[in-house]
Amino acid sequence: MSDEKNTSFSGQLGFVLASAGSAVGLGNIWRFPYLAAKDGILFIIIYLLLVLSFGFALLLTDITIGRKTRRSSIFAYYAISPKWRYLGVLTFFVPALIMTYYPAIGGWICHYIMVYLTGLQAAAADSSYFTGFISSTTSPVGYGLFFMLITGLIIFFGVQSGIERVSCWLLPIMFLMIIGIAGYVLTLEHTDANGQTRSGMMGLIYFLTPRFEDLTLSRFMQILLDAMGQMFFSLSISMGIMITYGSYVNKEVNLSKCVLQIASFDTLAALLAAVIIIPTIFVFSGPEGMSAGPSLMFISLPKIFNVMGTAGVVIGALFFVMAAFAALTSCISVLEPIVANIMDMFHSERKKTTVLTTLFYLGAVSVIVLGYSIFYVEVKLPNGSTAQLLDIMDYISTCFMMPMISLLTCLLIGWLVGSHWISDEVECCGHVFRAKGFYTLMIRYLAPVVMLILFLQSTGFWNALID
Ligand code: PHE
Numbered sequence: 001m002s003d004e005k006n007t008s009f010s011g012q013l014g015f016v017l018a019s020a021g022s023a024v025g026l027g028n029i030w031r032f033p034y035l036a037a038k039d040g041i042l043f044i045i046i047y048l049l050l051v052l053s054f055g056f057a058l059l060l061t062d063i064t065i066g067r068k069t070r071r072s073s074i075f076a077y078y079a080i081s082p083k084w085r086y087l088g089v090l091t092f093f094v095p096a097l098i099m100t101y102y103p104a105i106g107g108w109i110c111h112y113i114m115v116y117l118t119g120l121q122a123a124a125a126d127s128s129y130f131t132g133f134i135s136s137t138t139s140p141v142g143y144g145l146f147f148m149l150i151t152g153l154i155i156f157f158g159v160q161s162g163i164e165r166v167s168c169w170l171l172p173i174m175f176l177m178i179i180g181i182a183g184y185v186l187t188l189e190h191t192d193a194n195g196q197t198r199s200g201m202m203g204l205i206y207f208l209t210p211r212f213e214d215l216t217l218s219r220f221m222q223i224l225l226d227a228m229g230q231m232f233f234s235l236s237i238s239m240g241i242m243i244t245y246g247s248y249v250n251k252e253v254n255l256s257k258c259v260l261q262i263a264s265f266d267t268l269a270a271l272l273a274a275v276i277i278i279p280t281i282f283v284f285s286g287p288e289g290m291s292a293g294p295s296l297m298f299i300s301l302p303k304i305f306n307v308m309g310t311a312g313v314v315i316g317a318l319f320f321v322m323a324a325f326a327a328l329t330s331c332i333s334v335l336e337p338i339v340a341n342i343m344d345m346f347h348s349e350r351k352k353t354t355v356l357t358t359l360f361y362l363g364a365v366s367v368i369v370l371g372y373s374i375f376y377v378e379v380k381l382p383n384g385s386t387a388q389l390l391d392i393m394d395y396i397s398t399c400f401m402m403p404m405i406s407l408l409t410c411l412l413i414g415w416l417v418g419s420h421w422i423s424d425e426v427e428c429c430g431h432v433f434r435a436k437g438f439y440t441l442m443i444r445y446l447a448p449v450v451m452l453i454l455f456l457q458s459t460g461f462w463n464a465l466i467d
Contacts, residue, residue, distance in 0.1 A: 058410075198282060
């Protein structure tokens with residue numbers, strides 16, 4: 001391993017901010033709010049419980065594997081057990097696949113920043129604007145490549161001068177923006193064509209009011225699995241990302257404390273994003289608008305920002321800048337494990353490896369972006385949805401590989417090497433690990449069972465079994 005790669009975060013704060021930067025991303029700003037809008041307070045309660053149990057145990061496992069082995073995923077799993085090295089290779093492919101499409105979405109967000117800066121908000125409010133934009137063969141490619149280049153540039157500068165420095169700036173700024181926008185949204189008021197006035201506070205209260213009347217067992221299971229999948233994606237678990245970041249942490253850092261801090265940042269950002277989006281939709285579209293789903297960010301919100309007039313231009317621009325920051329700190333955490341693994345494999349140095357990897361992904365991202373025009377395909381996935389290239393990459397990496405890797409990691413740690421392999425490392429330098437017994441219970445028994453169910457559900461095999 002070259003010396004340059006073997007640099008580390010400056011300390012606990014740098015590590016926590018960089019990891020929180022990875023965790024807080026599009027999952028928080030775009031996916032969490034629409035899931036929360038769908039199932040309300042029940043979803044939030046289940047999500048919080050899952051973060052504190054499964055999220056804590058699995059995130060701690062990833063980070064500790066990294067710190068103990070001081071390697072990226074491929075070599076980390078090899079160091080645990082040479083027979084399990086294929087699990088490391090499998091883990092390497094998760095960020096390798098995500099990297100093909102995350103910059104594409106980052107590019108879309110950058111385009112929407114330009115929409116608000118150049119006065120195109122009325123055009124963007126049209127239902128067909130988003131589809132028209134992503135199916136063009138020039139503009140989305142340009143934005144996707146731009147986002148990829150910035151990501152590559154940050155990784156080029158390494159762990160402390162690149163990842164840590166950018167995260168230490170962007171994460172606090174992003175939090176300030178999110179809090180500011182959420183505060184503003186709660187003061188909103190709008191009277192619709194029927195003369196009905198709704199306020200942001202009313203939206204928040206509507207959302208926080210429990211509605212258990214129509215709760216059936218199958219709906220409860222669905223909420224549980226939605227929350228579980230979201231937690232996984234949001235905490236960047238089982239992607240090799242946290243193993244790589246963990247390998248840059250020094251022994252003095254208290255890992256169980258860091259995990260709680262990262263999970264708190266991530267959950268707070270998700271809740272604040274929900275406080276922005278749910279009341280906004282409620283005020284302008286009523287409770288019915290809440291079921292918009294994935295189209296919320298790029299179609300529903302621009303419509304509302306347009307109705308808001310001048311304030312909408314400012315809020316629209318701020319919202320998409322905040323989303324771009326969130327996407328960028330996540331995107332660098334996807335590229336880093338790829339570069340780190342390649343450096344470990346070929347004993348190459350960081351700058352050269354980053355340049356070559358970035359060049360490769362400039363090509364890959366272009367192909368995925370053009371998956372809505374030149375390379376348009378329609379593929380039916382096992383989970384029932386119709387997919388284009390981007391969705392196929394997302395399905396393979398996050399629905400299929402992530403739960404499978406998590407399941408196998410639980411078996412490896414819980415049953416083969418034993419949970420003390422992790423707890424010994426967490427307790428090194430005299431750190432206290434109060435949740436040790438709980439951790440063992442999770443990693444040995446609960447997590448593997450739940451991971452198996454999640455794997456069957458998110459791949460679509462669960463429904464096939466039930467039918
Ligand atoms: N955790 C990020 C989010 O919530 C998503 C992410 C996925 C980050 C994959 C890195 C890699 O959006």
